[in-house]
Amino acid sequence: MTAHDPVLPSRPNAGGTTYVYDQFDAAFVRERVAEFREQVERRLAGALTEDEFRPFRLMNGLYLQLHAYMLRIAIPYGTLTARQLRQLAYIADQWDQGYGHFTTRQNLQYNWPKLVDVPDILDALADVDMHAIQTSGNCIRNITADHFAGVAADEIEDPRPTAEFLRQWSSAHSEFSFLPRKFKFAVTGAEHDRAAIMVHDIGLRIVKSPAGEIGYQVAVGGGLGRSPFICKVVREFLPRADLLAYLEAIMRTYNRFGRRDNKFKARIKILVHERGLDEIREAVEAEFAAMDRAPFAYDTQEFVRIAAFFAPPSYAKLPARSASLETAKLENRDFADFVSVNVAEHKIDGYAIVTVSLKPIGGIPGDAASHQMRVLADLAEKFGLGELRVSHAQNIILPHVKKDDLFALWRALDTAGLATANAGLVSDIISCPGLDYCSLATARSIPIAQAISRRFADLERQRRIGELGVKISGCVNACGHHHVGAIGILGLEKKGAESYQITLGGDPTFEASIGELLGPGVSAEQVPEVIEHIVEFYLAERQGDERFIDTWRRIGHQRFKELAWREGEDGSDI
Amino acid sequence: MAGLERPQILLASDLAHGDVVFLGASGWERDCHRAKIVYDSDAAAALQAFGQAEIAKNHVVDVYLADVAVDASGAPEPLHYREKIRALGPSVRRDLGKQAWLRRSGDAM
Amino acid sequence: MALISEGAFVEDSWRRLADEEALPKSGKIIVSLSRLHAALQWLGAGSALGVFVPNTTDPAALVGALPRLSLIAIAFPAFADGRGFSLARLLRRAGFTGELRASGRIVADQYLHAVGCGFDRIEIPDDLAERQGEAQWRAALHARSLSYQRGYGAGGSILEQRRRGAK
Numbered sequence: 001m002t003a004h005d006p007v008l009p010s011r012p013n014a015g016g017t018t019y020v021y022d023q024f025d026a027a028f029v030r031e032r033v034a035e036f037r038e039q040v041e042r043r044l045a046g047a048l049t050e051d052e053f054r055p056f057r058l059m060n061g062l063y064l065q066l067h068a069y070m071l072r073i074a075i076p077y078g079t080l081t082a083r084q085l086r087q088l089a090y091i092a093d094q095w096d097q098g099y100g101h102f103t104t105r106q107n108l109q110y111n112w113p114k115l116v117d118v119p120d121i122l123d124a125l126a127d128v129d130m131h132a133i134q135t136s137g138n139c140i141r142n143i144t145a146d147h148f149a150g151v152a153a154d155e156i157e158d159p160r161p162t163a164e165f166l167r168q169w170s171s172a173h174s175e176f177s178f179l180p181r182k183f184k185f186a187v188t189g190a191e192h193d194r195a196a197i198m199v200h201d202i203g204l205r206i207v208k209s210p211a212g213e214i215g216y217q218v219a220v221g222g223g224l225g226r227s228p229f230i231c232k233v234v235r236e237f238l239p240r241a242d243l244l245a246y247l248e249a250i251m252r253t254y255n256r257f258g259r260r261d262n263k264f265k266a267r268i269k270i271l272v273h274e275r276g277l278d279e280i281r282e283a284v285e286a287e288f289a290a291m292d293r294a295p296f297a298y299d300t301q302e303f304v305r306i307a308a309f310f311a312p313p314s315y316a317k318l319p320a321r322s323a324s325l326e327t328a329k330l331e332n333r334d335f336a337d338f339v340s341v342n343v344a345e346h347k348i349d350g351y352a353i354v355t356v357s358l359k360p361i362g363g364i365p366g367d368a369a370s371h372q373m374r375v376l377a378d379l380a381e382k383f384g385l386g387e388l389r390v391s392h393a394q395n396i397i398l399p400h401v402k403k404d405d406l407f408a409l410w411r412a413l414d415t416a417g418l419a420t421a422n423a424g425l426v427s428d429i430i431s432c433p434g435l436d437y438c439s440l441a442t443a444r445s446i447p448i449a450q451a452i453s454r455r456f457a458d459l460e461r462q463r464r465i466g467e468l469g470v471k472i473s474g475c476v477n478a479c480g481h482h483h484v485g486a487i488g489i490l491g492l493e494k495k496g497a498e499s500y501q502i503t504l505g506g507d508p509t510f511e512a513s514i515g516e517l518l519g520p521g522v523s524a525e526q527v528p529e530v531i532e533h534i535v536e537f538y539l540a541e542r543q544g545d546e547r548f549i550d551t552w553r554r555i556g557h558q559r560f561k562e563l564a565w566r567e568g569e570d571g572s573d574i
Numbered sequence: 575m576a577g578l579e580r581p582q583i584l585l586a587s588d589l590a591h592g593d594v595v596f597l598g599a600s601g602w603e604r605d606c607h608r609a610k611i612v613y614d615s616d617a618a619a620a621l622q623a624f625g626q627a628e629i630a631k632n633h634v635v636d637v638y639l640a641d642v643a644v645d646a647s648g649a650p651e652p653l654h655y656r657e658k659i660r661a662l663g664p665s666v667r668r669d670l671g672k673q674a675w676l677r678r679s680g681d682a683m
Numbered sequence: 684m685a686l687i688s689e690g691a692f693v694e695d696s697w698r699r700l701a702d703e704e705a706l707p708k709s710g711k712i713i714v715s716l717s718r719l720h721a722a723l724q725w726l727g728a729g730s731a732l733g734v735f736v737p738n739t740t741d742p743a744a745l746v747g748a749l750p751r752l753s754l755i756a757i758a759f760p761a762f763a764d765g766r767g768f769s770l771a772r773l774l775r776r777a778g779f780t781g782e783l784r785a786s787g788r789i790v791a792d793q794y795l796h797a798v799g800c801g802f803d804r805i806e807i808p809d810d811l812a813e814r815q816g817e818a819q820w821r822a823a824l825h826a827r828s829l830s831y832q833r834g835y836g837a838g839g840s841i842l843e844q845r846r847r848g849a850k
């Protein structure tokens with residue numbers, strides 16, 4: 001077994017920097033698939049009732065939705081190889097309806113699988129080192145990370161080895177598979193939080209101690225849903241060697257004391273809120289101190305083994321400035337706009353990070369057809385070292401593109417209808433599936449996103465407006481992260497009809513804040529108009545190149561409310 | 575025998591496939607228009623009881639009654655927007671779900 | 684109730700005493716937590732004592748009694764209530780070496796988790812045992828041969844196997 005020598009790891013997956021299963025990982029996933037195949041058979045035969053089966057199917061990512069089952073695939077830390085994306089396209093064609101939906105948690109959802117086909121789908125995923133394990137259920141969910149991991153210029157350390165380390169530790173955990181409620185981790189290693197870690201159950205931020213040692217700032221108790229909370233820091237600096245033991249102490253504290261009498265009060269955020277951070281910290285630290293640490297003795301070496309898979313790919317030596325890129329920008333306005341909006345700085349000279357928007361004007365946010373997945377896989381191989389990322393904003397990232405290749409890439413994306421230059425702009429809307437698919441929904445969210453997107457179709461106007469996060473959820477569960485949208489929209493039912501509440505001022509970054517309510521709900525038809533009023537007001541009020549959120553913070557929520565009130569006076573029911 | 579405020583139908587999800595099904599005159603139907611309509615509480619209770627038995631036989635899950643309006647041809651139309659969407663498919667993808675299948679088979683729509 | 688041990692349905696040699704029943708002088712007796720103190724005083728060294736505890740029990744409340752206890756049964760009021768798993772871990776960590784029972788609506792699919800957390804035996808109601816017979820429990824014990832967690836169960840984690848492989 002030289003493949004697992006911690007000093008000289010092999011890199012069989014040379015087409016992309018991501019973790020590659022060894023024989024144990026592969027066997028583990030196959031055993032899970034076989035186990036689920038049995039569970040499906042026992043369910044159909046009645047050995048398991050639906051109530052008993054439900055947690056097990058959820059732990060394998062399978063929901064029963066409005067029209068059909070829905071299978072949620074994990075894309076751990078948002079990293080995909082071209083080969084994996086091709087397989088996702090194959091599954092969409094073979095067992096589903098030829099498309100998939102990228103979610104806000106680095107997962108992919110198929111909306112139409114049959115229960116009896118799911119074990120085969122899981123086997124097809126295992127063929128490419130993928131699974132649907134723990135993408136749902138009251139357990140530790142898919143571990144998410146900064147989608148610019150490993151390539152961002154502002155990074156202390158790539159968060160993906162940590163996320164992979166945690167993925168393994170949390171998989172089929174004997175003690176923590178029946179928690180009071182779901183449990184979500186996010187990790188970032190950068191100065192800017194692109195992974196919304198502060199609204200997770202545990203947000204890990206890789207930090208450096210004054211002595212230069214790498215460790216973690218551990219924050220706990222964030223989450224959206226019915227009662228949104230921002231994480232609180234429970235430990236300012238946790239040495240890496242203590243990571244798993246400390247997390248186990250948190251999980252045990254939560255498993256024992258988290259509320260189980262009310263599903264809406266069962267998340268760790270409520271435990272932290274009700275008991276107070278100090279009491280929780282005390283309990284966690286006491287448990288941590290009491291633990292037998294011997295089982296964790298080799299964690300550091302294991303971390304090193306995992307980290308080796310994420311070693312930087314072999315980049316070409318290039319000048320920072322690409323002459324051909326500059327020329328192409330001068331010659332083609334649309335391309336220049338695309339570069340200014342969808343292309344970010346790479347930490348290596350001569351390379352760039354490209355966001356491929358899955359938000360065409362009037363489209364369904366996050367949906368990708370199988371043929372588009374194949375185009376993206378091909379382009380990743382041709383221009384991006386075979387690697388892709390999935391962002392929580394429901395877009396695809398090509399993380400390593402030579403600046404010299406940007407124009408050719410853009411042409412190819414444009415041909416495939418994938419070159420919408422709106423990353424981070426008002427039409428780059430985050431939206432959950434809402435009542436078009438989701439059985440928990442109280443209203444639709446996709447048509448609202450489509451209407452807003454059409455209303456702001458003019459990209460030049462969007463660029464004038466600048467960075468503006470619109471986020472839509474179809475119920476209080478808040479999968480569309482509406483609480484942390486600069487403009488948040490929540491779909492509810494009011495007197496038998498769909499009604500939408502609008503909030504302003506949400507922010508998912510380290511400066512996290514929860515949006516404040518603008519006023520009573522409005523109808524679906526009114527939403528785009530209200531949003532337009534808000535945006536126009538912001539444009540009139542902003543100073544210099546202030547972002548929407550900055551203007552809102554400066555002039556205050558009240559001014560926006562007053563605006564809404566004034567509008568309401570001349571007839572519209574805001 | 576108490577009359578219902580509104581006529582009702584029984585719907586469920588097929589266990590093995592996940593498809594939405596409606597209880598018709600002789601078993602589960604994929605088309606809402608073929609659902610059996612009940613007008614009084616005894617008949618509604620009988621539908622519920624049948625549904626529970628079907629759950630016990632592991633044929634369906636998530637059984638419940640939904641209010642409907644009866645159109646000119648005598649076919650039921652769900653009243654709530656949620657069941658309307660269930661009867662047709664995603665409103666944002668008219669090419670998918672029951673609406674597409676019904677169109678292809680020339681029924682309704 | 685049906686009792687499962689190492690994937691087989693077995694006879695229960697223990698007797699669970701109802702709270703209104705008088706304490707016998709000898710035998711293998713399981714009492715509720717509220718009677719534990721009295722039972723410890725009453726029973727002679729020759730009898731074996733077990734206790735039935737809710738999953739919310741503070742392990743500290745049992746620590747003093749551990750050397751005298753031969754069995755602890757932890758209630759599982761619902762199979763999705765996972766508190767019993769943590770309590771089992773804590774009791775093992777506190778040095779309890781007797782029989783640890785999960786008692787309640789545990790399903791076969793949780794068997795390996797229970798074993799991983801330190802349980803030896805599972806006690807389930809008859810209606811459940813009817814639907815999930817011995818064959819299912821036997822199969823469940825072998826549903827997975829690998830686990831990532833270190834320090835859970837005796838099988839050895841994937842990490843330990845990797846380390847052996849890497850040498």
Ligand code: SF4
Pocket residue numbers: 432433434435438439440441442473474475476477478479480
């Ligand atoms: S927010 Fe509500 S409607 Fe949207 S996906 Fe989540 S549960 Fe469904």
